[in-house]
Amino acid sequence: MQDRIRLVLIYGSVREERFCDQVVAWAREQIEQRSEFELSLVDPAVMFRQPGEAREFAEQRHQSLQQLLRADAFLIVTPEYNHGYPAALKQFIDEVPASWEARPVGFVSYGGVSGGLRAVEQLRQVLAELHAMTVRGSVSFTNAWEQFDDQGQLSEPRRANSALAHTLVQLNWWAQTLRAGRERVPYERIRG
Ligand SMILES: Cc1cc2nc3c(=O)[nH]c(=O)nc-3n(C[C@H](O)[C@H](O)[C@H](O)COP(=O)(O)O)c2cc1C
Secondary structure, three states, X not given: OOOOEEEEEEEOOOOOOOOHHHHHHHHHHHXXXXXXXXXXXXXXXXXXXXXXXXXXXXXXXXXXXXXXXXXXXXXXXXXXXXXXXXXXXXXXXXXXXXOOOOOEEXXXXXXXXXXXXXXXXXXXXXXXXXXXXXXXXEXXXXXXXXXXXXXXXXXXXXXXXXXXXXXXXXXXXXXXHHHHHHHHOOOHHHHO
């Protein structure tokens, strides 16, 4: 059997006391129940800590970079700020040398009334420039803070669990397909 898909989940928010942690915890639990993925988490808040900081952060950053470079697929968990994606997430996408090319990207978004969908639609444009393939399926939490209880559990998990499962099936299909494609013809040859 082929290797499992190396799926990297990326935090979209770097704010202290971010809601992102709750959404990531839910997504992580769901993904870890599936055998087709080898999951790792990358937090841009760690990537952007400054030189001179504690050694453990440098080690974490090194580890995150390795995970990004080896990834077969990405899942971005993002909020929406002022009808767009978080600036730190854009900086991360622009500056961190991840292997976006010919890799699929899925989304879990959250926010107020829009559920983060405007941020996701804008990210699709950005990622197309990096030759990434965004999958259609996604999960969106409208007024997210109303959907999670005090223990960080979803009050009504059925719909979100199902939407995430659908997204993961698409991510897996694209990741397998693109990995085979990259092995057949290295993407650099057709990048232009
Ligand atoms: C500066 C700012 C702008 C926001 N703008 C929007 C917005 O345009 N649309 C929306 O649905 N929610 C908006 N929100 C709500 C956030 O999506 C929500 O607070 C979310 O939990 C933030 O994620 P975080 O806590 O993980 O950083 C905004 C929040 C902040 C702090």
